[in-house]
Amino acid sequence: MTVVITGSGLYTPPNAIDNDTLVASYNAFVDAENTRNSEAIEAGELAPLAHSSSEFIVKASGIESRYVLDAEGILDIERMRPRLDERDNEAPGIQCEMGLVAAREALEHAGVEAAGIDLVIVACSNLERPYPAVAVELQQRLGAGGYAFDMNVACSSATFAIETAANAIRAGSARRALVVNPEICSAHLNFRDRDSHFIFGDACTALVLEADDVAVSETRFEVLGTRLVTQFSNAIRNNSGFLNRVTDADPQALDKLFVQEGRRVFKEVCPMVAQLIRDHLDSLDLAPSAVARLWLHQANRHMNDLIARRVLGQDPAPDQAPIILDRYANTSSAGSIIAFHLHHQDMPAKAVGVVCSFGAGYSAGCVVVRRC
Ligand code: CO8
Numbered sequence: 243m244t245v246v247i248t249g250s251g252l253y254t255p256p257n258a259i260d261n262d263t264l265v266a267s268y269n270a271f272v273d274a275e276n277t278r279n280s281e282a283i284e285a286g287e288l289a290p291l292a293h294s295s296s297e298f299i300v301k302a303s304g305i306e307s308r309y310v311l312d313a314e315g316i317l318d319i320e321r322m323r324p325r326l327d328e329r330d331n332e333a334p335g336i337q338c339e340m341g342l343v344a345a346r347e348a349l350e351h352a353g354v355e356a357a358g359i360d361l362v363i364v365a366c367s368n369l370e371r372p373y374p375a376v377a378v379e380l381q382q383r384l385g386a387g388g389y390a391f392d393m394n395v396a397c398s399s400a401t402f403a404i405e406t407a408a409n410a411i412r413a414g415s416a417r418r419a420l421v422v423n424p425e426i427c428s429a430h431l432n433f434r435d436r437d438s439h440f441i442f443g444d445a446c447t448a449l450v451l452e453a454d455d456v457a458v459s460e461t462r463f464e465v466l467g468t469r470l471v472t473q474f475s476n477a478i479r480n481n482s483g484f485l486n487r488v489t490d491a492d493p494q495a496l497d498k499l500f501v502q503e504g505r506r507v508f509k510e511v512c513p514m515v516a517q518l519i520r521d522h523l524d525s526l527d528l529a530p531s532a533v534a535r536l537w538l539h540q541a542n543r544h545m546n547d548l549i550a551r552r553v554l555g556q557d558p559a560p561d562q563a564p565i566i567l568d569r570y571a572n573t574s575s576a577g578s579i580i581a582f583h584l585h586h587q588d589m590p591a592k593a594v595g596v597v598c599s600f601g602a603g604y605s606a607g608c609v610v611v612r613r614c
Pocket residue numbers: 293294295298299302303367368396397426427428430431436437438442478500502503504505507508541542545572574600601602
């Protein structure tokens with residue numbers, strides 16, 4: 243059974259915050275804190291907070307801007323977190339609403355009616371509620387059939403969901419699947435933390451996967467193979483969870499947000515990912531030179547340069563490993579799919595590409611595709 247990707251979609255939030263604007267707000271917060279603590283700082287009891295800088299952010303990460311659901315709450319130094327309204331149970335959830343936009347675009351590209359979908363997977367780093375599943379709500383509001391469920395493998399959620407969807411199609415449990423990645427990373431980011439306040443943005447992506455014999459789209463990418471790997475690490479961690487209430491943990495404590503050791507992640511994850519891609523290509527009898535495009539996870543430009551060099555054995559050609567994190571920042575599982583969505587139309591028939599995501603867990607997922 244041949245499984246093909248026939249459509250992709252992207253929801254981009256309406257508000258962009260560039261580095262200068264984010265840094266100005268962060269630095270105003272720092273100045274206010276240092277003034278408030280001036281006596282303790284002068285007495286040597288407390289170290290003053292240091293300013294952030296746009297130059298550092300671009301140099302260390304390649305990020306220049308990010309899209310967010312709400313900019314005002316993030317930039318307000320009395321709040322420094324997005325302000326999203328709690329919704330009535332009968333109104334569409336926020337992630338469902340993001341998913342509807344991305345899913346409808348993906349369905350349009352695939353030339354498929356929502357009713358033709360028989361599996362919906364919502365896969366992302368953070369879900370707005372434990373149940374009912376966001377995927378089941380999305381299935382109903384789209385008018386899709388079959389079954390739906392949520393899953394979370396942090397930044398690797400999309401590639402893990404692609405494997406799950408492809409396997410369901412191969413097994414005959416579904417003929418057409420929709421994989422949707424609504425990432426609201428701004429809600430779990432500590433905007434008061436100099437080391438990480440610039441890292442994330444919000445976005446939602448969607449892909450349609452089908453059995454080749456029912457697909458109608460001209461643009462098809464055959465899924466040649468999928469390979470997943472996980473290895474436990476605390477280097478990226480978030481302790482927010484339903485047990486916080488019963489352990490009497492402080493729900494506002496900083497460990498209930500995204501926390502990472504960035505350098506360690508860089509050092510440990512790059513070799514793991516390069517090895518995963520090389521082994522996967524090898525198992526498919528594909529030489530690295532056969533790879534026309536690498537749609538890599540979008541966390542850090544230097545990470546992507548290094549991984550691309552290790553996989554290809556040389557620097558990638560211009561556009562061979564497209565970067566979208568300059569405009570979107572890290573959008574967790576959506577990142578590699580945004581890269582695919584914006585950079586696949588020009589590929590000729592038979593060109594091979596690799597979607598690869600990596601992140602917390604650690605987890606990494608590799609999907610090798612060939613344009614039909
Ligand atoms: N402005 C100015 N200077 C700064 C700043 C700043 N904002 N921040 C740090 N510095 C300074 C430091 O103080 C340090 O100074 P000194 O050398 O004097 O001590 C210097 O800059 C260097 O600091 P670092 O070593 O921390 O900087 P790096 O060069 O390592 O860059 C990065 C930091 C950009 C974070 C980098 O390490 C990185 O990108 N690492 C990889 C991270 C990664 O890929 N993580 C994946 C996580 S994503 C994921 O899995 C999803 C999880 C779920 C998402 C949930 C949504 C929120």
